[in-house]
Amino acid sequence: MRKKGKIIITAGCIFCFLCICYIGVSLYFYRVFYPNTFINGMDVSGQDPSEVRKLMEESLKDYEITVVSVDGEEVIQGSAFDFEYEYTSVEELKKEEQGWQWPLKMFRKTDYQVSPDAKWNQAKLDEKVNQLLCMTQEMTAPKDASLTINEDGFHLTEEVVGNTVKKDKVEEAVTKAVTSGETKLILDEEGCYEKPQVTVNSPEIQDQLKKVDELCNAEVVYDFHGNEEKIGKDQIRKWVRKDDNGELYVSWEAAYDYLDSLADKYDTVNSYRTFQSSRGYEITLEPGSYGWGTDVSEETDLLIDDIKNHRVTSRQPAYYMTPYDYLDPNSPDDIGFTYIEIDLSGQYLWYYKDGSLFLSTPITSGTMSTGHGTPAGVYYIHNRLQNTILVGDDYRQPVDFWMQVVGGVGIHDSKWRYNYGGTEYLNNGSHGCINTPYDAVKSLFWNVEVGTPVIMYY
Template sequence: MSKNDKRADEIIEETMRELYGDLHKSEIRDSIDEDDFDEDGFEEFDEDDHEEISHRKAKKTHAAGYDEKPDYEDFEGEEGEVESDAVKEASKAYKKHRRKKKAGKVIGTIVGILAVVYIGIALYFGSHFMFYTKINGNDVALKSVSQVESKLKKDVGDYVLTLKESDGSTEEIDGSDISLEYVQSDELAKCIKQQNNFLWIISLWNHPQIEASVGVKYDKEALADEVSGLNCMDKKNQTKSKNAYPKFMDTRFEIEPEVIGTEIDEDAFNEAIKEALDGFQSELDLTKEGCYIKPDYTKDSQEVKDAAEKMNSYLGAKVTYDFSPKTEVVDSSVISQWVKVNKKMKVKFDKDAVKKYIQSLASKYNTRGKTRTFKTATGNTVKVDGGDYGWCIAQDSEYKELTKNIKKGETVTREPKYLSKAASHDTMDMGDTYAEVDLTNQRAYFIKKGKVVLSTDVVTGNPNKGNATPPGVYSLTYKARNATLRGERRPDGTYSYETPVKYWMPFNGGIGFHDASWQPTFGGSRYKSHGSHGCVNLPPSVAPKMYELVYKDVPVVCHN
């Protein structure tokens, strides 16, 4: 190494020491990033760096009163090596500072250029439509008013409005068929003025969609003719919309969505066509523009949701009818068929369906008035018709009771409401305890728990005078002591007959059992000549016994 080279290294080393001292005093050393240094230390210093550091060194030494030729003896050995590392750190800190300074200048320049460009674009959009702008679905991006108008004037000759219908089909209205013309207006200029051109950058992701009347005129009568000739306006091609409604699905009611039909709302359709023409739109979607008559209720209507909720609450009911030993059950599978909604989305019962079900129960279990096969006390089998005894469901009352159970969501086991009852639901509905009158053989019996406990001759109604005792199965209405039996009432207030009896047991209106002290004999054919007005005459000695055996509602079987 030459002396000159050596001296240069010494000057640089001394200068770095002073810089290091300054950095050390100001605590800059703590912020220096050692990764910015190269392994070779000073090799990256250029001549300008060298001169600047020398100049700073001279100023610092002069201000401190140092001699320009410091003594380096104290920096020999290990201490010299430590100071050399410090100098490297100081060098790197200085380089980092210079790089940041240069970077700041570059960034500032870029920001300035971008600002100028942004403002320039904003000024441009003061007279042009912004990026991705569409008017009535037509692309006008980056065009001026005059450019858009020129395009509209050119396009009006080929203009066609395409109608998109709900079933996927399309129809067209040709501009030439309605004498469509473009009429210049200030509408487009207004649209540009309404743009916030200094926020043009937003249009890059929020594409402007403008609805505006661009200025056209046409023959309205010709348009009306064109519209009336469209297929979609033909009533034969239209179907009505259907409301959303609760529909039973497996186990519960779910909302079935509405169906939009093809029945045209003429007012809305004509208005939509006018707006499409005024806006020079190329397409009109009849569904989106609400040109069809909509259903009154959709799947989102609260009325539909409330109805579904109520109907599902009804499904929680379970009514078990007791027809011992048989039962009939009304549960959700049956109820779901009865519950409906009306046009106002109010929950109601299908009254006909519910009554039809109750009627089916009556047909199956009613016995009153039906022909019975009866085994007599003497062991014979006879057919017995008529009478008011037997099971008979009160259908109107039962309808009210059943629907009330369902509305409350009740689980109950009960009998249906009856007009009349019998002793049993078996084939022999009068059970094993009843009174029997054999009209042919003029005998009466009382059977208790299947055994004959009373048997007697009787005299029944005289058939030759039209007073024959009617056959049939009846139930005892009541029983009373010391009654007076009366015939028809005459105009003068008297009766055709008045007969006092000690024991009175009616079972068919004014016909019943009673004692008959005036009859000298009973049985045989006496009833044909000296029969009663229809009652069953008992011997005075038997009447008290029969009176003790019978009770209200006990069956009475009269047969031939």
């Protein structure tokens, strides 16, 4: 019996010791976090909640929020509106852990996520918000998109977004962001701007565009002697008009005006040119009848037909005049390497064939003193005739070789003339033609083609 009593006493002592240890450890863990405990990713094992709270609040001491407007970014410092964080929930977490559960939680990882409680001076925050540039600058109001079609054509005006802010909305959005601890606020995403009610994507605009585009599905790519010009939907839209009944159509006149502008850009007929003369210097040539000449009226008819039939095609425009048929494709211009050059001031003619001088000769041109001066410009050989009669108001003159250049002016032989070149043309020249020595004009006649450029200048 005595031995049994000792065992009971010993067991009781051990139990009391264990109870005391359990209670002691429990009391310890009522004050600190269990091992393997993390808050917002930070290891807080064995740490007092007040110390943890202090560390967490210290990490967020320099809070600031960046406000992003359509005009840029601005930063509001937390210190400017007495902002500070409080992690009061850290103490609540510790209370919920209950220290007596330490045997169960000693070896188990626990990861908490807590949000801070923020406090600030709202009046100071509102003041800072209202000092932002986006709130104080001159603002551009939004403007609706519009589509009009009238006698002046098709006009699509895109919407203007502007930068007019809703000031109450900005204040509200900033306060909400600060409350959530956000460090960046994009005003446009928060609906802080006045917006146009009608945009180019609005149904009322798209419905009208669909009707217009049903007329504009053609595409014509022009080859203006090596220069590409594309006419597609965007260009054809500009030619759409409404008739008196409100029906849409593509204006012939508008298409003509556009093609006429392309002709002005690329045509060389009746245009000035630069030219390297046989005298060795560059000159500017007067306009003439030779070169590229677009038949704008005919081409407009063709283009309107393409548009009506929604064709997609490539071609050269219709021309009423094209350069020399035998123009070398390697030529840098439409005069090429085969041409007749006549210096009317120097009274001299050169004929170049395939880049080489074929013949040169003095000539006598139209009489300047009587108003019959030979016209300067870039022309071409219209025709070649043998044994013909030149007829004027006061003359009938047979010639053996005739090459018409422009109107009644041509290159021909003149057996009655003995002197060429010099100043003969000033008072004793022709009625405008190029009088040429017989052997020279004969050689020229048999070696020149109809269409050959003729360059005449003073």
